[in-house]
Amino acid sequence: MRVELSFTVNGEPAELRVEPDARLVDVLRDGLGLLGTKEGCGNGECGACTVIVNGRAVCSCLTPALEVEGVDVLTVEGLAGPGAELSDLQQAFVERGGIQCGFCTPGMVMSAHSLLQRNDSPSEGEIRNALTGNLCRCTGYAQIIESVQDAASRLRAKAGKGGGRG
């Protein structure tokens, strides 16, 4: 018996009918056609499905869809600017080799985005803590860390702050 769900995704209103035990990942992908969020394990262990709900990074495969009623959700599709211009963080991943097969990338970038929203000078340890729940099998993580560090310095530069790695 489907019920109404309305929330905001990437700044736009979304209204649909969902099964009571639907998961947010399925609502995003199948309900709204936002295929950028990937499902890698269904258990909250790989982080590929990471989205930001009410400002917090969560695994959308573990989030009951009805829990986002009335709430803001940000997915990877919401990071780019007008004209599909990549965000600084996304641009850093592209330029610093943080992407190989790309399956973990949307989730990885959402976790990094969430970190940088709160802290634009993260230490390497803080970056690793933020990304602990995002598994990658291709890169060995080194260039992912470099991408996040690069993004952080771009953001600081834009905000008029100095360099340095916090």
Added chain:
Amino acid sequence: MSSTLEYLRPRTLIEAWDLAASRPGARFIAGGTDLMVRMREGKVQAPALISLRHIRELTQIDVGPPLVLGAGVNVSDLQANRDVARVLPVLVEATRTLGSVQIRNAATIGGNLCNASPCADLAPPLLVHEARVRLESAAGMRELPLEDFFVGPRASVLAPGEVLRAILVDAPTTARAVFLKKGRVQMDIALGSVAVLLETKGLVCVRARVAVGSLGPTPMRLREVEKTLEGATLDDGTIALARQAAEQDVRPISDVRASADYRRHLAGALLERGVRALMNGGRT
């Protein structure tokens, strides 16, 4: 097709109890990090899910004394709470090892405890502080030691319709405590975890509390270890005896993660490490 027909979001406990009473077989769900997985695996089926996320009464933190932590307090919020960090630092330390940022952003203290896994990361730190739990239902409220809350793997004393309301720590002490967890990789279920609390006068231990996770059917206190420590001078000899007691006091199993032998050994290693860390001012 799914058998869950309703997802309900009550705003108060009374509403939650009413819903539970009118829907037999309904399950309470908080963060969902465990329940969602088990439902998907078919291990749990519920005709209705009653979300506890929106019940204000469950998310309050009162430093007290006694420290009162609402069961619905989110683990990330707990991790960031400076008052709790001041009063019960070992609990905040334990939150850092719980899952990942994503898991912590959804999980609740209550969920971690009610899941009653022997591996519950938040249990050992609370046990060494002799925490109590407050359980409440439409019929009334009861309090009991956290230690008695767990009865077996994934089994607690919670009755149908009963909710874990809060966790209480009576007298956050001036004793110092430490929590150590060993997994295979950073994000892991513990192969073994140990919390140690020591109150010392000089080099003599006047009070010791030791609790473990993943080393028995439930998170549990190691009273034999506590006995070897209390009243003794904390020297190499005592530590060796305490270590031996730890190896004997735990009741580990062999499973896909580790053998019972290794877990016994780990119990001793982590116990020793914890005691020495506290002797060194809490640095592991």
Added chain:
Amino acid sequence: MADLRYVGKDLPRPDAADKVAGRAYYIHDLVRPGMLWGKIKFSEHASARIAHVDTSRAARLPGVRAVITGYDTPEVRIGFLRDNFALKRDRVRQFRDEVAAVAATHPDIAAEAIDLIRVEYEPLPGVFTPEDALAAGAPLVHERDADGRPVTTNLLPVTVKHRSGDLAAGERASKYIVEGEFSTPLIQQACMGTAGCIAEMDTRGNLTMWAKTQIPFLAQRDFIRALEAMGLPGRNARVIVPTLGGAFGTGLDTHAYEYIAILLAHRTGRPVKILYDREEEFANLSPRQSARTRIVQGCDADGHITFRRIEVVQDNGAYTSWGATYPTVMLIPATSLYKVQNVEFEAKIVYTNNTYAQAMRGYGNPEVTWPIECTLDQLAEEAGIDPLELRVRNKNEPGETTPMGLQVTTCGLGECLELAKKKLDWESKRGKQRHLRRGVGVASLVHVGGSGRIYRSDGGGIILKLDDFGNVNVSYGGVEMGQGLHAALTASVAEALGVRPEKVAINPTDTATCPWDVGTHASRGAFIACNAAIRASAKARKKIFALAAEVFADEVKKNLQALIKKSPSYAPPAYDVAAACRADGFELASGVLSLEGAPDEPWLKLDLGRVLRAIHFRGVAGQMVIEEAFYEPPSELPDWSKGVGNMSASYAYGVQAFEVEVDEDTGDVRILHAVSAHDVGRVLNPQALRGQVQGGLAQGVGYTLYEEVKTKDGRVLNPSFTDYKIPTVHEMAFPVDVCFVETNDPAGPFGAKGVGEPGLVPTAPAIASAIWDAVGVRIHDLPITPEKIVRALKEKKAKE
């Protein structure tokens, strides 16, 4: 070599922007009109007779459009020994045997239907180790072969043997001999994107498969054969490869689930998608084979290797796939890692009722480099020679031919050893940090660098299609799986053709439009594709220049006229354009055509697109510039019964060295520093190459310290990330020095060698060597878990 514009530069991958924007579409994301969802019912026993299959309740479930079993579908045989079947009938031989399948309108309905299928089994005894399988009286996993002939043993009729030199003489010449037994477990590829496909048949019985594959053309051949078995001879199969969520060898064979999707598509007349969830991926997709190796290795007083004897026994599992051919690659380190004249190698592959195994990165090389390098470390210890120095004394050199017949053209092993020594500060550390429980260790690798010939053709083709705007569309039949193939190919085409990389686009991999390629394995993608691209580009340039000779003069004349009209005082330099317009007089760089030696005037340069339009629109003389080249590397298909043949066009050598710290109490191994030095021939794209090595190293660390598919009586015990642990970002929190040695191999595109696999080949023995240095224990069975270290330390203490 002249300065390169694009090759060797850090150009971003062309597919990166879409991936980071969430606009790359994997098999998980694809939908076809009218598509149904398929799901498979797997066996509940490792070895049993199928007594009865009841699908009636499943068939009645609303939304179910087909239910199939091995009893109501034509027999489709799979695998190079044809011992596997799409759907099993009469017998199940492993837990993951496919017993039935459904297609339904929604994945949840398909899952529910699977639960409604009732299968009755009569359990049979099974065998779960090669030893048990070879014991007298052991039950046979297969009683007949694919041709119906009776089989009398669980030993596979697949032998790889090698013998060269004089083993006895080698033994006599040895001052030190070390013997040991080593093992490597089942390892899962654990791609982040799970397996899946969409099968769609047209009204005439032709098939289109969207497949998560690395072998689109061999898969095409396999699917055509399946169509024939299904009573559809003469039909075509088209294989399209979507963006891949990793592969690491999972796509090197076709899988039962793909044939099941085809059978369901045929039965329903609709496209059918099958997608594995993570548990199915862990439990029902073939991992890399486990191996047990017995080795004897000797050296003389100066540490020169005198002989090497290796016997490998592999657990094939219940059916045969590429894991059974690991010995062909094992021969490489066995015969060619360091100089060794006297070598004996033999591999036995044994059927069991465990999960059948297939390919994974490294393909047998890590399994044998493990015992070779571990025992070499022991020999160094016995001989009192520093282990790194011992490697230097035995290092391979350019120009040598190894006992397997590998012709080592370029070889940077010596330089790699030097780099490892320097970057890790080896001399101040080895043997000097035991009091800190720290140690350093080293191991080398040799792998194919110019593809690996294991099939009658090891080639691959490229088609370049230029259009009226100077765009270049490239068709290549191999796959991008995250390794950076498209980046390397884009740079190579841009470089070789003389256009800007932004004008180069790589077409999707599609058997209908791309030339044949044997498959993306053996680290061959860039090596083959870029070599073919260089040749195709040369053809394209030749054609462009020949045709330009006919149009160039007219076009620049128009330029000059326009220029003079705008600036009447302009005086052009004296230059006979017409005379200079010869096919051999042109230059094409960054998409601009000009005449060699001409004055540096803008009106004398033409944008390539303009030239191509001029060529195109010349009325009856109009032409296109579309060129192809098929590149077959200069290598031989070895004689496997002798284990001899130069199977690659070049060989990639490398060295890894680690510094570790061991926690004696918990057994934890903490990596402090790693060096990974590789002879790459030439760096095509630094960022992509670093990524390959770092990624390989992470996989190496995983299988060294904690990765293992655990089974009991054939059942996978850890089918999830909960208990199959791969490195998180924390496990890789140590500095990694990635070093490249450019030896400029003559066979390679711009001198490059393939480096996709080397990153994980020497990791385990290098870490094991460091653990020995730190705390004095050696573990022979991977993974080296804390538990094993604690046990070994206790045993060591008990002996003292």
